[in-house]
Amino acid sequence: MSPAGGTRGGDRDVVVTGMGAITPAGRGVAATWEGVLAGRTAAARDERLAAAGAPVAISCRAPSFDADAELGRGTTRRLDRFTHLALLATREALAQAGLVGADDPDVVTATDPDRVGVVMGSGIGGGETWESEYARLAAEGPSRVSPLFVPRMLSNTAAGTMAIRTHARGPNLTVNTACAAGASAIHVGRDLIASGTADVVLAGGVEAGITVIAMSAFAQMGALSTNPDPSTASRPFDVDRDGFVMGEGAGVLVLESRAHAAARGAAPLFVVAGCGASADAHHATAPPEDGAGAVLAMRRAIEDAGLSPADIGHHNAHGTSTPLNDAAEARALHAVFGSDVDRLAVTSTKGVTGHLLGAAGAVEAILAAMALREGRVPPTANLATQDPDIHLDVVAGAPREVGLRAVISASMGFGGQNAALVLTAA
Amino acid sequence: MSDDLLETFRTILAGEFSVPADEVTADATFEALGLDSLDVVELTLVLEDRVGVKLGDEDLEGVRTVGDAVAKVRERQA
Numbered sequence: 001m002s003p004a005g006g007t008r009g010g011d012r013d014v015v016v017t018g019m020g021a022i023t024p025a026g027r028g029v030a031a032t033w034e035g036v037l038a039g040r041t042a043a044a045r046d047e048r049l050a051a052a053g054a055p056v057a058i059s060c061r062a063p064s065f066d067a068d069a070e071l072g073r074g075t076t077r078r079l080d081r082f083t084h085l086a087l088l089a090t091r092e093a094l095a096q097a098g099l100v101g102a103d104d105p106d107v108v109t110a111t112d113p114d115r116v117g118v119v120m121g122s123g124i125g126g127g128e129t130w131e132s133e134y135a136r137l138a139a140e141g142p143s144r145v146s147p148l149f150v151p152r153m154l155s156n157t158a159a160g161t162m163a164i165r166t167h168a169r170g171p172n173l174t175v176n177t178a179c180a181a182g183a184s185a186i187h188v189g190r191d192l193i194a195s196g197t198a199d200v201v202l203a204g205g206v207e208a209g210i211t212v213i214a215m216s217a218f219a220q221m222g223a224l225s226t227n228p229d230p231s232t233a234s235r236p237f238d239v240d241r242d243g244f245v246m247g248e249g250a251g252v253l254v255l256e257s258r259a260h261a262a263a264r265g266a267a268p269l270f271v272v273a274g275c276g277a278s279a280d281a282h283h284a285t286a287p288p289e290d291g292a293g294a295v296l297a298m299r300r301a302i303e304d305a306g307l308s309p310a311d312i313g314h315h316n317a318h319g320t321s322t323p324l325n326d327a328a329e330a331r332a333l334h335a336v337f338g339s340d341v342d343r344l345a346v347t348s349t350k351g352v353t354g355h356l357l358g359a360a361g362a363v364e365a366i367l368a369a370m371a372l373r374e375g376r377v378p379p380t381a382n383l384a385t386q387d388p389d390i391h392l393d394v395v396a397g398a399p400r401e402v403g404l405r406a407v408i409s410a411s412m413g414f415g416g417q418n419a420a421l422v423l424t425a426a
Numbered sequence: 427m428s429d430d431l432l433e434t435f436r437t438i439l440a441g442e443f444s445v446p447a448d449e450v451t452a453d454a455t456f457e458a459l460g461l462d463s464l465d466v467v468e469l470t471l472v473l474e475d476r477v478g479v480k481l482g483d484e485d486l487e488g489v490r491t492v493g494d495a496v497a498k499v500r501e502r503q504a
Contacts, residue, residue: 070443073444073445073460074443074460074465076444077442077443077444077468078465143472146468147464147467147468148464343440
């Protein structure tokens, strides 16, 4: 298909030339994709949470790494874990995009770094730093609080540090739409390129918020699964789903116009064809039953792409595994797709990864793009008995081979903030 | 100058700040070891845990090298 719709100019033809990820399913995009295709949940008993007395001690942690060894000495102490994850994903994305030279895997050399922007989404920022320094304040007093607290904790530190490492001196933004932040960042990044403000944007999402206070609060809200068995705790669209499993990770994409990619000889992987955003204007945490806000976001993304619902063959769902979200999302899909919903292969990769909060939208955009590129939709892990009230074609058991020309990924954040992305073949 | 105190600095800088131990000499500046002003304040917190002396802002004025800091701690211990 022609990715350039009738109403769009050249600058709005924004492609992705690099992807990077570190997720509970694996280190790197390839390992994450394999883990998701295999449908093996990453949820496991979390000894750190258990030892700290958290009410739920199941989580999806990213694979372990030595931040000092990989990212330079002092990194562990100076930067919060969420920034470490963002830097690792960035490095992978820059390498695939061919934007860095042989001397330094982080420094952009293949284009003018003054024209490279960064847009990251994060819901929490440096959650571990908040928790540990607040404990120090409570136990030992203000004179014992670390001077590094602020730069470690600020949610814009991931994007800021990405600029320091890559030398990207274009616009540098952090967007927070909670669990939609990763998708919102891609939307904002696309618009920076479409408006001519930047030539290249590193866009994505990151979260590392598996803290006792966050687990306690989400448990108090009734949002977390209380299933004692980690292997079946995250089960989107299943009749027995009872909440989400907390995850952590990062996803980063290199966005640039097709013309800019062509000029430097970079191969486009896929097209960010449409972006949609909306607010529920309804409730702080609950979606409206009919998913009206999600409907608006998805319709806007499809329209923005110059497509109709019938063109889209796969939906990477927000699918958190909470009773409310999955039911509302199903209703929203019926509203958007009408009778075409029967031809939509739906999956929630959160059965494998858990909920990556502010990183989810970026990681799921990457996974939706992999499905598009390979013509394979991964299964929803742990979907044993689909909720009889959810009338969707949810892929279960094994990957499904299906020819795809366009895919959609939707993300819904607390606060009632929604984002949807439509991706098409390069 | 107390070799014991220098060794304490070496242990802290190597263990908590990822500085190669052999670079920690009395003449080495904190800047050369890769520590900025925030790191030096952080260092005073660790030092307080280990030797019970907290160097404040006034103490840190003019402190450039590890040896300067060792001398300040000695002064406060006196």
